[in-house]
Amino acid sequence: MGNVIKYAISAGDGRVCKGCRDVEGQEVKQYDYFETQWGNVLFPPFHTDCRCAVEYEEISEPEDNKQIHNKMILLQKKAISLLEILEGTQKV
Numbered sequence: 001m002g003n004v005i006k007y008a009i010s011a012g013d014g015r016v017c018k019g020c021r022d023v024e025g026q027e028v029k030q031y032d033y034f035e036t037q038w039g040n041v042l043f044p045p046f047h048t049d050c051r052c053a054v055e056y057e058e059i060s061e062p063e064d065n066k067q068i069h070n071k072m073i074l075l076q077k078k079a080i081s082l083l084e085i086l087e088g089t090q091k092v
Contacts, residue, residue, distance in 0.1 A: 004030040011051040
């Protein structure tokens with residue numbers, strides 16, 4: 001998984017409290033805290049009877065599997081070459 005941000009989302013109806021309306025739409029990094037009137041909170045519920053939720057969004061793609069596979073093959077070849085040098089079966 002790449003870099004992720006999260007948004008606070010309220011229930012969106014007339015029963016949403018002022019504190020949750022203030023937090024709604026706040027954007028933070030995945031492991032950062034939302035700043036609320038109740039203090040810094042990692043994710044809802046922000047208070048008793050809170051109906052808020054969090055929406056996560058990936059903002060950058062992780063390396064694809066082919067790139068990772070190619071890197072692993074290259075490292076494997078280097079490791080084999082080093083072993084051959086250490087064993088004396090390959091000239092430096």
